[in-house]
Amino acid sequence: MVNTPMLNTVPVTVLTGYLGAGKTTLLNRILTYEHGKKVAVIVNEFGEVGIDNQLIIDADEEIFEMNNGCICCTVRGDLIRIIGNLMRRRDKFDHLVIETTGLADPAPVIQTFFVDEDMREQLNLDAVVTVVDAKHIHDHWDADEAQEQIAFADVILLNKTDLVSEAELQDLETRIRSMNIMAKVYRTQDAAIEMNDILGVKAFDLNRALEVDPQFLDEDAHEHDETVGSIALVEAGAVDAEKLNAWLSELLQTQGPNIFRMKGILNLEGEDDRFVFQGVHMLFDGSPDRPWKPQEPRKNELVFIGRDLDETQLKEDFRACLV
Amino acid sequence: MSGLRKFSLKQARRGQLRDYGTALAWTPDGAQVAMASAAGEIVLISLDGAPQQVLQEADGQSIDVLAMSPDGQFLAAGGQAGTLLIWRLGESPELISRLDNPRTWLDHLAWHPQRNELAMGLGSYVQIWDADAAEVVTTVMFESSSVLDLAWHPEGTQLAAGGHQGIKVWNCQDWDEDPQIYELPTVSVCLAWSANGEYLASGNMDRTLVVWAMGNPYPWQMQGFPGKVRDLAWSEFWLGEAPLLASSSREGIVIWHKHQNDDQGWNPQVLELHNARVSAIAFQPQTQLLASASEDGSICLWADAIEVVQLLDGAEAGFSALAWNPSGTALAALGQAGDWLLWQQRRPKTGFF
Secondary structure (H helix, E strand, O other): OOOOOOOOOEEEEEEEEEEOOOHHHHHHHHHHHOOOOEEEEOOOOOOOOOOOOOOOOOOOOEEEOOOOOOOOHEEEHHHHHHHHHHHHHHHOEEEEEEEEOOOOOHHHHHHHHHHHHHHHHEEEEEEEEEEEEEEHHHOOOOOOOHHHHHHHOOOEEHHHHHHHOOOOOHHHHHHHHHHHOOOOEEOOOOOOOOHHHOOOOOOOOOOOOOOOOOOHOOOOOOOOOOOOEEEEEEEEEOOOOOHHHHHHHHHHHHHHEEEEEEEEOEOOOOOOOEEEEEOOOEEEEEEEEEEEOOOOOOOEOOOOOOEEEOHHHHHHHHHHOOO | OOOOOOOOOEEEEEEEOOOEEEEEEEEEOOOOOEEEEOOOOOEEEEEOOOOEEEEEEOOOOOEEEHHHHHOOOOOEEEOOOOOOOEOHHHHHHHEEEOOOOOOOOOOOOOEEOOOEEEEEEEOEEEEEEOOOOOOEEEEEOOOOOOOOOEOOOOOOOOOEEEEEEEEEEEEEOOOOOOEEEEEEOOOOOOOEEEOOOOEEEEEEEOOOOOEOOOOOOOOOOEEOOOOOOOOEEEEEOOOOOOEEEEEEEEHHHHHEEEOHHHHHOOEEEEEEEOOOOOOOOEEOOOOOOEEEEEOOOOHHHHOOOOOOEEEEOOOOOOOOEEEEEEOOOOOEEEEEEEEEEEEEEEEOOOOOO
């Protein structure tokens, strides 16, 4: 899973959210707002985007399951085909936005950009942006898709804030944070947001620092009992690379389907550089980052977002990897 | 063979399209070639240097596929807009059909080898259009994904469509009959029937190549490719057990020679010279000479599909497509920056032969 944004690759924003949450409003903003980018859009819900543009392409969700249904080898065939055609016109756009259907699982879309050779070479995943309807999300809480769309997100727009009270918003935001501590959450009305906050985010860039809300780490208040949640580990000390490797590969093999995303910064024993990694389901990618600064406390920070994760077990197993 | 008649090509014409060159189709007499680009223009170029005919001006909507009917009467085109366009060629080409397929990127068209029937991939369906009668013959469902490639059996008795989970083959005598299924645990990216109709090959996303012999349900599977198997070409002419099968994956080409003994399968021979992705491969009709175009900006001509006898260039941004005329006397190629080039066989010197 190498996704170092190279010169000449096209950044991709994946836009998810339930029908009616405000995806289309956001898309229309992206297409009309003067942000200096030429944006091509692949839409899955026809007829909503009200703007005439040659680079709005329709695609129907087609799941390609390969390797006997291995979850990380599940990709979106329609995207491979349509983007393959679209890349012949790459001088016509410099950013690609993919809208998924309200009921789509974001994982195959994300995986397409890591698994398929053409997608890897020509594009780089910028961020997953999820629009949440602050008023109606409660009707969908139990749906897997709604939880996954939040869990996979790098940026969450808590939209339609004008339709709910501040107390409700607070509660909702806490709940979302407990599911996904990596995402940036913005409160919006009519999906009004700075384009810089959703385009060019570089969330999948390994060298972008892991940003975990420090409050989350202190909080023991994971009062909501969602099956989907975030687990953050912060440990001082140096990691034995071999042990870590063995643990991670075992973990991904046994729990890959339940681990949606993970990210981390590690202090490997005997290394002067920080080691950064990320993963989506069973796809994993890591590389040395910048050197630790002299005054910087050397520590390990890991974040897992997934379903039915056992925090105690993860902590224990990670500690066993320390020297 | 190659020793007797030294083959070489000479540049005959060149020109420029408005954007990435996407598709090529020669007329059956080999005198003209139709070309299309990602900007949407379609032009007809004559080998003899006559002025080009513009069938469609660039309108910003990509044209991605062209197909010439075997009798040379019709040229079909499709692309981003989903509209199927059919011209009747002649002194002044005339647009006779314009069929809209909204929400569809039309990227696969194939004419029946004898009749003026055109197969087109419309999402997960295949539709057959009768150009003489100007009506739909039938619509069949591929079902498991969009159609990623289409090919008629050379005798025109069957139609194959490939995609996720393999290939489906319909019997043209009875379209309502269930198609024969050539199942794969992966995605068929490209497919090709051998010219004698005895073999059907599928290049796959999981870096394999699968070949079926007609009448035998157990295919051969070839592995070890560096990436998806993107393009396939069978030789029309061959000296060994079976036609040669050329396959491309990333910058490599592999030629497959069938072993005498079926159990031994096919022997690979790797052709290495390109240093960027191979974008198209095609055997010269009636010989074993293979032309390969690459994004590295070169075209290699491999005599007997073994050694390079000529290198062609002219598309600095890389080549995107290539096609021989039906007699094999001329080669056309398109570039990613819209350049087009035509080469012609040098006239053989008068003398011994």
